[in-house]
Amino acid sequence: MTFSAFLYIAFEWENPKTGKKSQLTWTVxxxxxxxxxxxxxxxxAEGVEVRKxxxxxxxxxxxxxxxxxxAKTRDDFIQFTVSLL
Structure with a gap:
């Protein structure tokens, strides 16, 4: 995951009753x-561009x-796919 993704999935939440703050991250x-x-x-697109x-x-x-x-061969395809994951 790229650093810029954390701008969208990480946030701080404050409990309105206690005032306690927590740092949270969306997993989806x-x-x-x-x-x-x-x-x-x-x-x-950003992740694919890096792999390209x-x-x-x-x-x-x-x-x-x-x-x-x-890919040109099945073995190249499998290796390429595994490296992408």
Whole structure:
């Protein structure tokens, strides 16, 4: 996960009754949050872009929330996929 993702998923919450503050992190984007699809798409694109620069044995294409991986051989494909995960 990139550092910029933490701007969206980490936050501080203050209990209104006790005044106690806690630092929390979303592990997933909340359903129904209107910006979730945009945030997810941007973070996915950023992650894929980093991998594109690192890998030379295959091709990564992103469309919305889908990722297509292409390689010359099955072994290259498997190695490429495992390295992406």
């Amino acid at each position: 984007l909340p359903q129904g949050f209107r910006n979730s699809p945009t945030i997810f798409g941007n973070q996915l 620069k690192q890998e030379s044995g295959g091709v990564i294409l992103q469309y919305v929330d889908d990722i297509l991986i292409a």
